[in-house]
Amino acid sequence: MTAVCGTCPPVVMDRFAWSRSSWPRVCPLLSGTDTTVETERESAGIMVEHVASVELPVDERLKIEKYRWKPSPDKDGGGRFSVVTGIHGDELEGQYVCYEVGKRIREHPELLTGTVDIYPAMNPFGIDSMMRGIPAFDLDMNRIFPGQKDGDMNEYLASLIIQDVSGSDMVLDIHASNAYLTEVPQIRINTLHQKELVPYAESMNVDLIWVHPNATVLESTFAYSLNSIGTRVLVIEMGIGMRITKSIGCQVTEGIFHLMHQMGIWAGKTGPVKKPIISTDPDEICYLNAPRGGIYIADTAAGDEVEKGQVIGRLVSPLTGEIFETVTAPYSGWLFTQREYPLTAAGSLMGRILKRG
Amino acid sequence: MREEMVMELPAIYRDAFRIRSFLFGEGEKSVCIVGAQRGNEYQQLYVTSLLVRRLRDLEERGGICQGKQICVVPCVNPYSINAKKRFWTADNTDINRMYPGYDLGETTQRIAAALFDVAKVYRYGIQFASFYMPGRFLPHVRIMKTGLEDPELALKFGFPYVVLHVPRPFDTTTLNYNWQIWDTKAFSLYTTETNHIDETSARQAVDGVFRFLHTQGILKDRIPGGYFSEIVETPDLASVRTSCAGFFFPTAGAGDRVTAGQKLAEIRDTYTNELKEELVSPVDGRLFFVRNEPLTYQATAVFKIIPQGAEKRIR
Numbered sequence: 001m002t003a004v005c006g007t008c009p010p011v012v013m014d015r016f017a018w019s020r021s022s023w024p025r026v027c028p029l030l031s032g033t034d035t036t037v038e039t040e041r042e043s044a045g046i047m048v049e050h051v052a053s054v055e056l057p058v059d060e061r062l063k064i065e066k067y068r069w070k071p072s073p074d075k076d077g078g079g080r081f082s083v084v085t086g087i088h089g090d091e092l093e094g095q096y097v098c099y100e101v102g103k104r105i106r107e108h109p110e111l112l113t114g115t116v117d118i119y120p121a122m123n124p125f126g127i128d129s130m131m132r133g134i135p136a137f138d139l140d141m142n143r144i145f146p147g148q149k150d151g152d153m154n155e156y157l158a159s160l161i162i163q164d165v166s167g168s169d170m171v172l173d174i175h176a177s178n179a180y181l182t183e184v185p186q187i188r189i190n191t192l193h194q195k196e197l198v199p200y201a202e203s204m205n206v207d208l209i210w211v212h213p214n215a216t217v218l219e220s221t222f223a224y225s226l227n228s229i230g231t232r233v234l235v236i237e238m239g240i241g242m243r244i245t246k247s248i249g250c251q252v253t254e255g256i257f258h259l260m261h262q263m264g265i266w267a268g269k270t271g272p273v274k275k276p277i278i279s280t281d282p283d284e285i286c287y288l289n290a291p292r293g294g295i296y297i298a299d300t301a302a303g304d305e306v307e308k309g310q311v312i313g314r315l316v317s318p319l320t321g322e323i324f325e326t327v328t329a330p331y332s333g334w335l336f337t338q339r340e341y342p343l344t345a346a347g348s349l350m351g352r353i354l355k356r357g
Numbered sequence: 358m359r360e361e362m363v364m365e366l367p368a369i370y371r372d373a374f375r376i377r378s379f380l381f382g383e384g385e386k387s388v389c390i391v392g393a394q395r396g397n398e399y400q401q402l403y404v405t406s407l408l409v410r411r412l413r414d415l416e417e418r419g420g421i422c423q424g425k426q427i428c429v430v431p432c433v434n435p436y437s438i439n440a441k442k443r444f445w446t447a448d449n450t451d452i453n454r455m456y457p458g459y460d461l462g463e464t465t466q467r468i469a470a471a472l473f474d475v476a477k478v479y480r481y482g483i484q485f486a487s488f489y490m491p492g493r494f495l496p497h498v499r500i501m502k503t504g505l506e507d508p509e510l511a512l513k514f515g516f517p518y519v520v521l522h523v524p525r526p527f528d529t530t531t532l533n534y535n536w537q538i539w540d541t542k543a544f545s546l547y548t549t550e551t552n553h554i555d556e557t558s559a560r561q562a563v564d565g566v567f568r569f570l571h572t573q574g575i576l577k578d579r580i581p582g583g584y585f586s587e588i589v590e591t592p593d594l595a596s597v598r599t600s601c602a603g604f605f606f607p608t609a610g611a612g613d614r615v616t617a618g619q620k621l622a623e624i625r626d627t628y629t630n631e632l633k634e635e636l637v638s639p640v641d642g643r644l645f646f647v648r649n650e651p652l653t654y655q656a657t658a659v660f661k662i663i664p665q666g667a668e669k670r671i672r
Contacts, residue, residue: 054602054654054655054656055601055602055654055655056602056654056655057602057603057604057627057652057653057654058627058628058652059627059628062654131449132449133449136654137489137490138443138444138449138489139489143454143526143527144527150596150598151596151658152490152598152656152657152658153654153655153656153657156656157656178448180448216526216529217454217526217527217529217530218526219526220525220526220527287461287462289461289462289463292366292367293366293367293368293369294369295369317369319369343369343447344369345366345368345374345447345464346366346367346464346467347462347463347464347465347466347467348447348463348464349463
């Protein structure tokens with residue numbers, strides 16, 4: 001079948017009668033650690049696995065969950081595909097993608113020919129409290145990988161996450177910019193991993209593949225940590241924080257099924273994918289930073305083509321009615337990042353242009 | 358004393374964002390001292406305010422050596438302190454993860470660049486720093502091991518400990534790390550507190566800075582006292598982690614000598630007050646860090662101990 005977002009009728013089925021027996025009661029990766037590792041049986045008979053779990057002070061456990069979809073043993077080609085999101089608690093676009101992927105597999109589990117792991121909330125505290133980082137610590141979770149098993153709680157959790165995800169044949173780490181910016185669907189790849197990852201990224205139905213130079217500070221990200229130990233991770237940036245953009249979610253979901261099909265994990269047919277622009281030259285990217293504070297009124301949208309000199313927005317004063325600055329495009333090109341949050345300070349990013357011509 | 362504006366940014370609905378520096382003496386740019394970079398660093402702000410007052414008095418009575426200039430920046434982040442928010446008010450980014458900064462970049466990159474542009478030309482850099490976990494430290498000087506560090510120089514502060522920290526990737530964008538890369542001898546000073554003022558360790562820090570400046574020929578007056586510092590490397594510190602969550606009652610404090618097996622804390626159930634865990638010291642040593650929050654999570658490092666014999670001395 002062709003996976004088409006939102007058009008499949010809900011299917012009621014006796015879910016995974018054939019796969020239940022393959023579920024581990026205790027995650028073999030974690031057995032023997034001092035974390036309480038649990039698997040839970042939901043009322044519907046579905047198993048949810050806990051990647052990590054720690055006790056909180058008052059009647060609660062912090063749990064990082066995954067959902068494992070297993071093919072029937074006779075169809076299992078042995079591949080493993082992981083979809084990860086929610087490392088930043090304010091980025092929710094990946095929630096829709098996880099849902100869509102799960103929904104489509106749920107509708108046609110017979111088409112699964114490999115294992116699919118869904119990790120929708122790596123930073124559950126952050127998601128719950130609408131915070132980008134880890135709330136109680138004000139830490140950016142994506143700066144503490146690969147973590148340390150004997151480190152503080154967050155580093156300990158990070159180490160368990162890496163341990164659990166490692167070994168996947170492909171990992172998608174889905175981000176959604178932040179609360180301020182909209183990004184066209186894109187995959188960002190460190191130059192160190194360019195050769196290995198770009199061929200996979202081209203199958204992902206995104207608009208842009210941005211190959212960026214390495215920076216030491218990025219070595220503490222989830223993606224870098226796994227790529228450096230041989231587990232392939234593609235970092236997707238898409239949409240905007242604190243929102244779900246269905247069209248973008250569907251686009252990326254199509255890409256996921258396309259790539260899974262190519263990797264022998266999904267037997268269903270998939271449609272054609274976009275041919276992305278691949279940017280490897282840092283000088284091709286123009287950053288538009290606000291020259292001063294103000295309220296930014298955008299006259300463009302993410303994905304627009306702009307001409308050099310074209311007005312793309314204004315920084316204004318609601319107090320006096322004056323225009324502080326009229327922002328024009330310094331180059332012709334493709335506006336692939338667009339500021340949505342109106343309040344700006346000097347330096348706030350208003351957009352990025354991929355220069356053309 | 359002269360005041361200079363390191364940076365001023367207009368804002369739409371707040372007073373301008375300003376970073377001020379206070380300059381003492383004339384001549385070689387000898388030492389730059391940086392206070393609060395985060396909105397909860399009250400102790401760091403307080404210590405630098407004490408330094409400004411004492412340096413002003415010293416300068417008036419000729420206590421600064423000829424040809425030496427001292428720069429003090431008490432606060433890099435007034436907006437966050439005033440709003441009682443730890444990181445940058447608008448986007449929650451950490452200025453101390455933005456160095457060396459970028460003057461055409463995003464707001465906190467610009468702030469870091471403006472400060473670093475001033476600070477990087479000094480021979481010595483001293484920063485009053487804070488740790489992300491709330492707790493009490495033994496006062497110490499911390500240096501990153503970049504290959505350019507100079508631990509012997511750090512002994513001149515006369516603090517109880519000099520800690521050598523092996524930087525991790527996320528440390529490479531801190532002020533301390535970048536100072537070293539730009540050839541400034543950099544030291545991070547930790548007193549016991551962050552979001553409370555501790556008068557004793559604040560005055561100890563001021564004395565330590567003045568002692569250091571005297572040994573480097575920047576201030577005339579000798580500051581008596583001080584410690585023969587012990588040098589410790591962070592991988593040598595022993596952590597005591599919780600295996601459950603609950604109320605946290607430490608029975609020992611930062612600076613205490615402890616023996617292996619000695620009780621350090623109790624963790625009690627938050628509903629029934631029953632004892633859930635007794636934490637004990639795994640080694641003989643001295644408590645270097647003690648977490649000071651009433652509740653603890655599971656798997657949390659609540660004590661760090663300098664094991665007996667882990668200290669090194671350079672004489």
